[in-house]
């Protein structure tokens with residue numbers, strides 16, 4: 363599933379369509395196409411894993427889910443869920459979720475919850491973490507209401523960097539460690555973005571999909587943890603369990 367940085371890359375890749383008028387809008391997504399068919403693109407935005415195509419008075423929310431893809435000025439064999447054509451090119455989305463929302467994105471989204479947004483507010487994240495002392499840190503990191511944009515890769519890598527066991531409970535983690543966690547999520551997300559752009563993201567993984575802990579040289583544990591039940595890679599020796 364694409365994480366926040368990959369959606370930022372998508373947003374940057376389609377900048378040439380900003381301000382352009384839609385010539386046609388088609389696809390097998392069940393939408394009221396008449397609402398936006400001939401409108402101008404006002405902006406492209408992202409909020410966590412959501413990609414937003416903004417028009418005056420409405421926007422399209424695209425979530426690539428597990429297997430969603432897109433093509434710019436190209437087509438795939440498969441029927442597009444959404445196909446947008448402009449005078450200067452086309453943008454196609456496949457096997458994703460598309461919703462039309464007849465509101466302004468500012469009314470719908472709290473930008474301060476998106477770890478890659480300029481408005482990201484670490485203090486608000488700390489307040490949200492404090493409010494749920496029993497939550498496991500592996501679930502907290504994947505909670506889009508706390509860390510919009512964080513996915514499983516960011517979760518595994520950040521926990522490893524901080525020597526924090528994924529099953530640690532928020533209420534038992536020292537406050538300084540929690541502040542470091544909030545900080546590191548943003549640092550790692552922007553490193554993820556730079557590495558992904560350079561096609562070298564996987565090369566930098568230290569824990570995600572790895573078999574041996576590079577600090578202790580012993581096998582990593584691999585388990586589906588927390589309420590989110592997502593794959594975790596962690597070292598029982600150097601990642602501290604606060605419980």
Ligand SMILES: [Zn+2]
Pocket residue numbers: 575576577578579597598599600601
């Ligand atoms: Zn280790």
